[in-house]
Amino acid sequence: MNHFLWLDQVQPSHHCIVGEQALSLSKLMQRGFPVAGGVITAIAFEQFRTAIDWLDPLLTDFSQSTLHLESDAKQLQAIARQLRDRIAATPLRADWLPHTWQTPALLLRPQVLHSGASANDWLAPQICWAEPDAIAVALKRVWSEVFRAKSLLFWQRMRSGSPSESHLPLAEIQLAVLVQPISAAIASGRLRLSETEKLLQGQPGLDGISGLTDTILANLLQGSSASPHHLQLNSHDRSPDCLVRTTATAQPILQPSQIQQLMQLAQAIAAEMHSGIEFEWLLTDRFWLTQVRSLSGEVGLPQPSLASDPVWVRGLAASSGQAIGTAWVLNDETIPADLPADAIVIAKRLAIASFHRFSIQGFAIEQGSMTSHSAILARELGIPAIVGAIDATRQIKTGDRVCLDGDRGLLYPVAIDRQLTGKSMTVKPSAPIRAIALSPPHLSPTQPKLMVNMSQAATLETIQSVPIAGIGLLRADLLLLDLLQAPATVSTSIQIKDRIRPFAAALHPRPVFYRSIDRSLQVSGRPLLGLHGTSSYALETSWFQRELLALRQLQQEGYDNLHLLLPFVRTVEEFEYCRSQVEQAGLMQPSFQLWIMAEVPSVLFLLPDYVKAGVQGIAIGSNDLTQLLLGIDRDEPQFAHHTAMHPAVLQAMQQLIQTAQRLNISCSICGQAASQPELIALLVQWGISAISVEPQAIETTAQAIAAHCASRMPIDRKFDFRDFH
Incomplete structure (x- = not known):
């Protein structure tokens, strides 16, 4: 697989494998800003890590287990050295990297994803010649940074929150690498622009790039003394005349016209990002952006600071x-x-059965993963949510003013008098699904159909202009949440019919696959x-x-596009019983199809028998298939790193598709998992019939x-699934 993406190829759905920085640079590049380069995805790091022959029995199962660090500093250093030595000695298959580069040299920047992202400030980047062997050496050096002694201590503390605990889940560390061109640099530096601050810093050559010099530019405060190569622009004076040189003989690094160009560039980026910004720049024959970050995320939304906000809860950004x-x-x-109107719910876990009763601003729960039902429902309801928020119920108290950031997986307290004066306290919901111009759903006979997963009728309006092929999964459990809280009555079928009809009508004649109720989802624990x-x-x-x-009543109303999933x-006998009930109900019309979810592993061996019994199609439920194959509970956050990209799950999916x-x-x-770009490539290659995703993933999935x-390439019968794990 190709684990390298040019920045103009990066899509929002790649976020989990490329990180925030690559995604931000990609967005700016696609809008015409001077950005260049690409990114090596986190999957490449994971693939390489699992291929290492660790030699020492202590480290044999390192990539899939928890490494226990003792308090002995010498032992820690010895472990770190051994890890890095094995990385250096392991050959790197880098045939997925570009063979030619329009630059003599490259800058490789590590980008730790998820909860370890703060490590990006001190993991050292590498510069190398733009040649395959040199790139391979530099890339392994970047990866080795993760396993220095100081890094091992950092991961330990990030995980446990206490130096006394020594459980280090190295398999959870995900590392992408930004690859950026470097040529003869005249100067480099950083520019910070906000409502109250305007700061320009620069040094000759590459010395202004963070990580390549001992000078920490971010700590240079206004009014402090600067090194001879730093340029400082006063906050209130917007003219180039406020540049200060520390010695009379020092030559200016930038000319006034170049400073003006940089300021115009900064203002354009700030307007694009709707916030104050800070970025690193490189001057060759023109200015280039090498790093960028928003200073305030959203206008009116306070940003957390570890120094000023002592409670800092991190989790998975679920919605x-x-x-x-x-x-x-x-x-x-x-x-x-009795919730207040602006309630943000904090809990160990949430029973989805109570979601329908009350409106909430968002939630953070200690249990759960991206595939848990509470996360799925939050995404469809359009409310921010984080899951796997360890100790959230202990660190936050009822009545606290808090900010919930569902984009970054953060929950932190907000001091009203300090940060919210005069600012809105309303929700900034998840981005709406915009009308997009996609290719027709039947572009070619071999192209998978693009479908959508749904459960809320309110979401129908957002997909009206999108040429999807139908609804691949209409979740009855979430569609009928409130009805399921009481016993079924004579009028229940009418209520169910009224809930399903809007979907059948909105999509007609395109198919709607209604998945019948799984009552166990309503049972707590x-x-x-x-x-x-x-x-x-x-x-x-x-x-x-x-x-x-x-x-059946909807069929009689003319909605012949409804099918049952x-x-x-678990068994062929269960299916045969259900089929007999379907026949007795009169549903087996020529246009009707009866499918099953392929999520219990027994289907891998029984599919021919299911087809003989009358199964007309299968829908792979990657969420349950993953947890059942690997023996995990998807609601437990410590298993969140076990995904559908595990080699066992990939082989199972390929077998199901080809059978x-x-x-x-x-x-x-x-x-x-259906919206993950790396998996989409395999699904297309294996010949899947349809891919059904959540509404927010429609556009990026269509593009992928x-x-x-x-x-499309012929299927490689010798494909090694370990490449993905």
Whole structure:
């Protein structure tokens, strides 16, 4: 696989493998700003790490286990040295890197993703010649920075929060690498522009690039003494005349016209990002941007500071958007009725059954992952959320004013008198799905159809102008949340029918795959292997029969685009029982299709038998398939690094797709992993029929499908799945 992306190829869906900096630079580049280079994704680092022959038994299972560090400094240094020696000695397959570069040299910058991102300030970058061997050596040196003794201590403390604990989950460290061209540099430096500050710093050559000099530019305060090469622009004086040279003989690094160019560039970037900004610049034949960051994220949204805000809760950014409000810490999993209007819920976990009752600004929970049902529902409701927020219920108290940042996975207190005076305290919701011009859904016979996962009718309006091929997953559990809190009655089928009809009408004649109820999702603290899916239908038939009646009545109204998707099917006998119920309900019309979710591993061995019994298609549920194959609970944050890109899961998905092809039935995928660019490339290669994603991922998934279909290669029968883990 190609683990290198040019910055103009980076899409928002790549965020989890390239990091915030590459994504920011890519956005600016695509808007015409002077940015160049690319990024080596975090998957390359993970692939290389798992390929290392560690020799020492202590480190054999290093990439998939927790390394225990003792307090002995010499032992720590010895471990660090051994780790780095093995990295240096391991050959690097870098045939996925470009063979030619339009520059003599390259700058490689480490970019730690997720909760370790603050390490980017001190992990050393590397400069190398733009030649394959030199790049390989430099790249391994960048990766080795992660395993210096000081780095190992940092990861330990990031994870535990206490020096007394010594559990180091090295397999969770994700590292991308920015690759930027370096030529004869006249000067380099940093520029900071905000409402109250205007600061320009520079040095000859490359010395102004952070990490390449001992001078810490960010700590140079206004009014302090500067080194001979620093240029400082007064906050209130906007003329070039305020440049101060520390000696009468020093030559100016930048001419007034160049300073003016930089300031104009800064103002344009600030306008684009809607905030104050700070960026690093490089001057060759023109100015280039090498790093950029927003100083305030969003206008009116206070930014946290470790120094000023002692409580700092980090988690996984599960649903985008930001909110400022009143913390409400729950003692159990149920959202209460007496919440303030601006409530931000803090809990160990949330029962999704209580979501329908009350409106909340957002939530942070200690349990959960990107694929947990609370995270899925938050994304569709458009409220910010973070999951895996360790100790959030202990560090935050009910009544605290807090800021929840669902884009960066942060929760921190806000001092009203210091940061919120005169500022709005409303939610900045997740970005709406904008109308996009995609290729027609049936561009070619071999191109997978693009479909969407849904459960909330309010979201229908956002996809009206998007040429998707249909709804690949209509989640009954979330669609009928409130109805499921009471026993089924005579009127229940009418209520279900009224909930489904808007989706069938909005998409007609495009297909809508309705996944029937899994009542176990409504049960708090359910066991992973409890009474799930179709196994419950024979024990308690009332809900399933009412669902079938609602579907039949909609068929009779003319909605012949509705199909049934059975959840969590364990055995052929379970399917045969459900099929008999479907036949008795009169649903088996020529236009109707009966599918099953392919999420219980037994389907890998029973698919031919399922097809003989009447299965007409399968939808791979990558979320449950992953946790069942790997024996994990997706609601436990410590397992969040186990994803559908695990080699066992990849092999299972390939087997399902190719078996479906052989049996002449359709195969789709509708889990969270379906929108990952690296997985899309494989799905296209294997010949999947359809890819169904959340509404926010439609645009980037469409672009990824088109790109991979355009360059589709024959399937490599010798493909090594370990390349992805």
